[in-house]
Amino acid sequence: MRHDHVISAKQFSRADLEAVLDRAAEFADAQRSATDAHEGALLATAFFEPSTRTKMSFEAAIKRLGGDVIDMGPVEYSSVSKGETLADTLRVIEGYADAIVLRHPMEGAATMAAEYVDVPLFNAGDGAGQHPTQTLLDLFTIREAEGLDDLTIGIMGDLKYGRTVHSLAHALTTFDARQHFISPESLQLPRGVRYDLHEAGAQVREHTDLEEVLPSLDVLYVTRIQRERFPDENEYRKVAGEYQIDAETLDAASDDLAVLHPLPRVDEIAPEIDDTEHARYFQQAHNGVPVRMALLDLLLSDAEDSGGLATDGGSPGALGGDAR
Numbered sequence: 001m002r003h004d005h006v007i008s009a010k011q012f013s014r015a016d017l018e019a020v021l022d023r024a025a026e027f028a029d030a031q032r033s034a035t036d037a038h039e040g041a042l043l044a045t046a047f048f049e050p051s052t053r054t055k056m057s058f059e060a061a062i063k064r065l066g067g068d069v070i071d072m073g074p075v076e077y078s079s080v081s082k083g084e085t086l087a088d089t090l091r092v093i094e095g096y097a098d099a100i101v102l103r104h105p106m107e108g109a110a111t112m113a114a115e116y117v118d119v120p121l122f123n124a125g126d127g128a129g130q131h132p133t134q135t136l137l138d139l140f141t142i143r144e145a146e147g148l149d150d151l152t153i154g155i156m157g158d159l160k161y162g163r164t165v166h167s168l169a170h171a172l173t174t175f176d177a178r179q180h181f182i183s184p185e186s187l188q189l190p191r192g193v194r195y196d197l198h199e200a201g202a203q204v205r206e207h208t209d210l211e212e213v214l215p216s217l218d219v220l221y222v223t224r225i226q227r228e229r230f231p232d233e234n235e236y237r238k239v240a241g242e243y244q245i246d247a248e249t250l251d252a253a254s255d256d257l258a259v260l261h262p263l264p265r266v267d268e269i270a271p272e273i274d275d276t277e278h279a280r281y282f283q284q285a286h287n288g289v290p291v292r293m294a295l296l297d298l299l300l301s302d303a304e305d306s307g308g309l310a311t312d313g314g315s316p317g318a319l320g321g322d323a324r
């Protein structure tokens, strides 16, 4: 079976992930050259939370594939402010576009939304849940920097509310990576994520200190404390500013350590690291374009093959497995 939607990193097998990364590598090689593979395709973006990278790289991706974007615009100017439900909004939008990108503050929103729409739906973040397309560009960046075999990775910061972490950790289980989670106790992985990792046979250890694992790491994936998800601002203040890294921190790291961050950063990574060989986070953000080109290409091609409006060219669907 094929993937109709991209909702959670849990839906992908290793072969699926590699198929997307391989396709993305082809687009990356030709990053500045547009194709007309999906000429006429329209992508709708519906963002109920702020976004810079995810939204703009999806826009760039569909345009480089020959398609175009329609955007719901700010929530306060949409009919959502009149009390329209998410399901109704999306059922209307699907009539305007060939695929939908949704970001919503409610965990599970994308899973629910997928019940209502037939065009491919991309979860661009559902509250503290999942952010699977970010995971693919994270994996792409890791593969470029270190390869995905025999990987030791440290994932640090807000592991409780960080949806990029939840998706990435799951995807990494398919590559048998050794995963070290570094956070204050109050921001450790949610029980459900820990359970899923355990079920997937993940090699996981949890730490409160970076020092004890830093020398063994190939990759350090740093995350922002998700201030907007704290029910109590005082709880945020207790942990804000912990787990920052600077050039001195990295003295203890391997020379080859790749530092990643989904961005935006606040104060987790000192700017002095930006110009070092360790810094991969801006390249990581740039990788969002070829990776999302690959995802759009694969899902739009699948949708076209199964009876949607055919456009010229495009590659045959390559993702096996089931989306739900």
Ligand code: NCD
Binding pocket: 053, 054, 125, 131, 134, 163, 164, 223, 224, 262, 263, 264
């Ligand atoms: C992340 C997100 O929205 O979850 N940003 C992104 O998509 N690159 C990370 C964050 O906001 O901290």
